Amino acid sequence: MNVKRVGQLILVTLIFVVLAACGSTSEDANSDKNSGEAKDSKGTITIGQINWPENIAVTNLWKTILEDEGYEVDLKLLEMGPQMAALASGDLDVAPEIWLPVQDKSYFEKYKDEANFFENPWYDNGRVGLAVPTYMKDINSIEDLNKNKDKFDGEIIGFESGAGTMLVAQDVIDEYGLDYKLSPSSTAAMITSIKNAVKDKEPIVAPLWKPHYIFSEVDLKFLEDPKKTFGEIEQIYMATRNGFDSDHEKVSNWLINFKLNDEQLGDLMNKIKENEENPIEGAQKWVEENQDVIDKWMK
Known part of the structure; x- marks a missing residue:
């Protein structure tokens, strides 16, 4: 075998050795990394x-x-x-x-x-109740709603039906003998209805709660709840x-x-x-x- 042929074989062998070493190092690094991820995972x-x-x-x-x-x-x-x-x-x-x-x-x-x-x-410091726009000066209590039924078309605009406040709002209707329908929707739809009504200065009544950003965007007031059906704080x-x-x-x-x-x-x-x-x-x-x-x- 001539010297040139021997040199080529040595070169090829060295290349395989280097590649094998790199592959092993890479696999070891990935193995360590995966092991570390598993160890550090908190679920x-x-x-x-x-x-x-x-x-x-x-x-x-x-x-x-x-x-x-x-x-x-x-x-x-x-x-x-x-x-x-x-x-x-x-x-x-x-x-x-x-x-x-x-x-x-x-x-x-x-x-x-x-x-x-x-x-x-x-x-x-939460509060929940029926709320109306502040420009409705003659409506300040839940007890005022029945005599003003026509203004609201006998409807309380609500949100998701499974919410605790919606269940209590139905109790309020029963407790006060309100001739009103509680209409479920979504929170976003209820808020949009309130904003549109206030923009046009129309009547609207809805179950609301604090904290809620709507009170900083439009002027609303909670109706008095003499029977404390909604509770207090x-x-x-x-x-x-x-x-x-x-x-x-x-x-x-x-x-x-x-x-x-x-x-x-x-x-x-x-x-x-x-x-x-x-x-x-x-x-x-x-x-x-x-x-x-x-x-x-x-x-």
């Missing part, structure tokens, strides 16, 4: 979401916080009834908005043994599926520590509304500006 947390302004705000807030901590978060858009049923069956991890003592009492009573309802609220609680606190002890403690006051919740809702097309961006801005608040929840 997926599913949170129920309802198309209410404060709910969109809070669910996106927690999605931002938890994903920053390495969790995957799946927001599931479910109305209140299906959401509570999913929580009780274990198909949902967190239901972030339970209004008590009145609005969601029926859901609490039904599922209190099948889910973990938190002892303390994350918001403690409402508080908002979280609930988790049974076993969530042991599966995700840290997250459970963070949610227990979660608290917002009027100013904080209002600011969060405004940032979400400013980023309606991508609410997570609004939540991220709030997180950046309120890290000291968040740090207190995550002790």
Whole structure:
């Protein structure tokens, strides 16, 4: 074999050795990477979401916080009834908005043994009732509605039928003997109806709640509720599926520590509304500006 032929064989052999080494290194690196991903994975947390302004705000807030901590978060858009049923069956991890003592009492009573309802609220200054535009000067109480039935065409414009407030609104109709029909729709449709009515200075009555940005956009007033059927001050609680606190002890403690006051919740809702097309961006801005608040929840 001549010297030239030997040189070619040596070169080919060296190339195979180098390629094999590179492949091995690449596979080892990928193996280490995948191993690290598995080790660092904290799992997926599913949170129920309802198309209410404060709910969109809070669910996106927690999605931002938890994903920053390495969790995957799946927001599931479910109305209140299906959401509570999913929580009780274990198909949902967190239901972030339970209004008590009145609005969601029926859901609490039904599922209190099948889910973990938190002892303390994350918001403690809620209000719910029937609302009308402030220019309706002669209508100030629920008791004024029957004698003004024709103005409203005997209709109360509502939102999602399974919401606790809609169930209580039907109780109000029965309790006060109102000759009115409660018309369900969606939250967005109800808000649009209110804005259109106010724009044209027409009568409208709807079940509403605070906190809600609509009160900063149009002038509305709650009707007096002498029988307190809607209750007085409402508080908002979280609930988790049974076993969530042991599966995700840290997250459970963070949610227990979660608290917002009027100013904080209002600011969060405004940032979400400013980023309606991508609410997570609004939540991220709030997180950046309120890290000291968040740090207190995550002790």
